[in-house]
Amino acid sequence: MPFLRPNHLHRQFTALAQAHGPIYKIQTPSKLLVVVSSPALAREVLRANESTFSVRPTSIAVKILGYGGMEVGTLPWGPDWAGLRKILVRDVLSNRALDTCRALRERAVAAGIREIRADSVGKPTRVFDAAFKLVVDSTLAMLWGGGGGADFAAEYREATREVSQLMGRPNVSDAFPLLAMFDLQGVQREAAELAARMDGMISSVIERRLGDLAGKKGTASKDLLQILLEVQGGGGDLSTGSLIASTSSVHFKGLILDIAGGGTNTTAMLIEWAITELLNNEEVMIKVVQELDRIVGPKSLMDDHHLKELSYLNAVVKETCRLHLAMVARVAGQPCTIGGYSIPKGATVLINTWAIHRDPQLWADPLQFRPERFLNEVENGPRGNNFQFLPFGSGRRVCPGQPLAVNTLKYVLATLLHSFDWKLPAGTELELEDKFGIVIKKMNPLVLVPTPRLLNLELY
Numbered sequence: 001m002p003f004l005r006p007n008h009l010h011r012q013f014t015a016l017a018q019a020h021g022p023i024y025k026i027q028t029p030s031k032l033l034v035v036v037s038s039p040a041l042a043r044e045v046l047r048a049n050e051s052t053f054s055v056r057p058t059s060i061a062v063k064i065l066g067y068g069g070m071e072v073g074t075l076p077w078g079p080d081w082a083g084l085r086k087i088l089v090r091d092v093l094s095n096r097a098l099d100t101c102r103a104l105r106e107r108a109v110a111a112g113i114r115e116i117r118a119d120s121v122g123k124p125t126r127v128f129d130a131a132f133k134l135v136v137d138s139t140l141a142m143l144w145g146g147g148g149g150a151d152f153a154a155e156y157r158e159a160t161r162e163v164s165q166l167m168g169r170p171n172v173s174d175a176f177p178l179l180a181m182f183d184l185q186g187v188q189r190e191a192a193e194l195a196a197r198m199d200g201m202i203s204s205v206i207e208r209r210l211g212d213l214a215g216k217k218g219t220a221s222k223d224l225l226q227i228l229l230e231v232q233g234g235g236g237d238l239s240t241g242s243l244i245a246s247t248s249s250v251h252f253k254g255l256i257l258d259i260a261g262g263g264t265n266t267t268a269m270l271i272e273w274a275i276t277e278l279l280n281n282e283e284v285m286i287k288v289v290q291e292l293d294r295i296v297g298p299k300s301l302m303d304d305h306h307l308k309e310l311s312y313l314n315a316v317v318k319e320t321c322r323l324h325l326a327m328v329a330r331v332a333g334q335p336c337t338i339g340g341y342s343i344p345k346g347a348t349v350l351i352n353t354w355a356i357h358r359d360p361q362l363w364a365d366p367l368q369f370r371p372e373r374f375l376n377e378v379e380n381g382p383r384g385n386n387f388q389f390l391p392f393g394s395g396r397r398v399c400p401g402q403p404l405a406v407n408t409l410k411y412v413l414a415t416l417l418h419s420f421d422w423k424l425p426a427g428t429e430l431e432l433e434d435k436f437g438i439v440i441k442k443m444n445p446l447v448l449v450p451t452p453r454l455l456n457l458e459l460y
């Protein structure tokens with residue numbers, strides 16, 4: 001334990017696997033961690049023992065922030081979790097549902113690009129901040145038409161940022177539950193205040209929409225909230241009907257929270273990493289920009305239908321996910337055997353995707369950023385099915401937001417690269433150092449200077 005460095009856990013866990021093999025344990029003061037680092041063992045955990053590992057580790061802050069553990073990510077396996085997840089996957093985040101609100105997203109991203117053009121051109125700009133704003137605004141636009149105005153969006157962004165920070169902060173009460181009643185670091189108090197703020201915002205959006213519907217104002221383009229209200233109004237099916245019988249139920253609002261908060265931070269961080277890798281690999285950047293110029297052209301703005309044709313950009317996104325995501329975590333619900341070793345009930349099993357995604361036996365030149373490896377599917381085979389590539393986890397608790405996340409990531413990244421040239425400010429150097437967290441962050445933020453690329457400045 002004394003040798004573990006919190007910022008470097010992903011590297012240290014990988015080095016330990018190289019020394020001790022693809023399965024080992026670490027006893028912390030409060031829990032037993034089992035780290036697995038091979039596709040075969042990941043398959044044993046996520047497929048062969050799927051029901052044993054159907055629960056994710058959680059924390060006091062995560063539970064408080066997730067409506068007391070009532071949203072999909074924190075609910076234990078059971079009928080409530082299954083019913084809500086079904087609504088999320090089948091009704092609200094299906095490709096068909098997402099297709100109905102693409103225009104809302106396009107408008108939100110175009111507005112964000114205009115702001116960068118007005119405020120940031122020629123100035124050092126934090127890429128994460130620019131990406132985060134576009135990702136949150138586009139998600140909220142798809143979710144509830146972005147209504148509420150710029151102040152509301154800014155307040156929501158700020159709260160989302162605070163949620164990610166609080167969820168990543170170590171809390172001694174998680175390690176020693178007996179201390180929870182003292183809330184020594186004030187995490188519970190902060191989480192409760194933040195949860196109340198988030199709930200206030202979500203409730204106000206729902207009330208405004210219900211008021212609009214009562215006044216028959218309606219929305220120009222159907223959004224995800226509208227789809228959710230239709231499922232709710234229709235009573236859902238037997239498994240889901242009573243869970244979201246009321247729009248003020250924690251389950252109904254928890255679904256909104258899952259969409260509005262789930263993954264915005266991760267998506268923006270992956271965009272920051274993608275641009276970092278592109279600057280570090282000039283020939284890859286040239287190919288991405290050439291593809292954008294060929295498919296979108298320098299005289300028009302990106303729109304959603306271009307995405308299907310941007311196959312090289314798609315490979316860039318996959319390669320970024322390969323190199324910059326860390327772990328999938330599950331808890332053993334009962335004693336079991338993994339890789340021939342006994343795993344006691346309650347042990348936390350970490351699937352070290354960082355190690356699997358960089359294993360030289362699975363990937364040629366694993367440390368190189370080479371999107372081409374994802375272009376030739378025949379050469380590479382179905383990596384996800386082989387548990388070699390797990391950016392969104394696997395099994396019944398696989399990320400339900402994957403279609404939205406991948407689409408938003410590609411759309412925002414492509415728009416930023418198509419609209420601006422991004423250069424390092426004079427006298428600075430590109431930094432690649434990272435630090436461990438719920439997602440792998442850059443140690444220092446990427447700061448770049450944007451310059452417009454589009455020929456017709458009226459387009460911005």
Ligand code: HEM
Pocket residue numbers: 056072073074085093258259260262263264266267270325327328329391392393394395396397398399400401402404405406409
């Ligand atoms: C690039 C962005 C994202 C990444 C890398 C990501 C990754 C993941 C991973 C690794 C898991 C755990 C899977 C497992 O245990 O097997 C997960 C779960 C989850 N994700 Fe995402 N995610 C992203 C975006 C999103 C978005 C946009 C949403 C919401 C719309 C979302 C909602 C969720 C939920 C609700 C769960 C819990 C599912 C359950 O427990 O049944 N994620 N995500």
